Amino acid sequence: MTPEEITDFTVRLTAETSPQEAYFGIFQYGGGPDESCIRANKQGLQLFAAKLLSAAAQVDETLAHETQTIIPFEDEVEDSWLDGDVFVQYIEPLADRPAPLPTPTVSSTLLDTLMTYALQGGVFILLIGLVVGIVNGLRTIAGWIFG
Template sequence: MKTLTLQLPDAVETNEQELKLLLAGALYQQSKATADQAAAVVDLTKSAFLEFVEHQGLSVLKLENEIKLLADRIRNVQSQQDAIFEINQYGGGPDESYIRANKDGILLLAAEFLVASAHFEEVLNSDTKSGISISCDWASDGTVGLNYIEPTANTREADEPVEQSPFWSFPKSKDDLIGLLLAIGFISVPVFAIIGIGTVVKWLFS
């Protein structure tokens, strides 16, 4: 293993183990050392080191750093000149749309989304609450454009089924029952009267 010698001012209050932890955490966060390698720097087990990283909040920073590195790698490898990505509508509404893209276009857009995700907390915690810009100048022209992401801390609510009332239900109260009987009576009387008149007429002319 390499040996490093540091000279610190007397006013800096720290110790060797604390410096080792800070160094190992920084190396792990920047993906310059694996968890096993960083743990060896501070003479800790891998699980104990990862517990320290989680407690210090370095795991989140490491993830964001890895996301940015992956996005940069995609941008450097994939060809913007050959990329195809467009959103088109074939009907009159947003539910009638489709994506036309090749592999380069999909990966470059994925890189934009990865970078946007790394800035989510920063934008949500800011006072301006501005959108996160998406750089898609390389994208081919479509009927729908992508300019920015409006971040939100909300979660998607589960769709609640709408309870449909039955066409008819038995009266639940005395007043409802009386009303139903009256309605039947008002309908039945003229019906029976018409039937009775028809019977009499039929009898007279038979």
């Protein structure tokens, strides 16, 4: 879609949606950002989508500008339908998809390696002891019965 088509759509969407009935909030219910949720009704989702689409219409212009590197996304007075613990202040547009962050490698120390083998060896020793105990118990029971 062209920026003009996006703008026309967002104007129509905003005009058809009542902000008095809208509710949209981003909440963080735990300790980290992975513990967050959006609580919203249909009108709130539509108005928030319109704000995002409006920002999408400005991406090319912002990327072409030398000094303006963000798109303001701040709360306005008429945005009384916005609520929550997390508020988006601005959007920083990117020209391309960023490269994925490298996954951290875990270096194992000598102690880590020894503990791994000790645990594996400990389980193996327990299994051998269990088998020896069962065989010895069966032999003892057989000696009582047939002895």
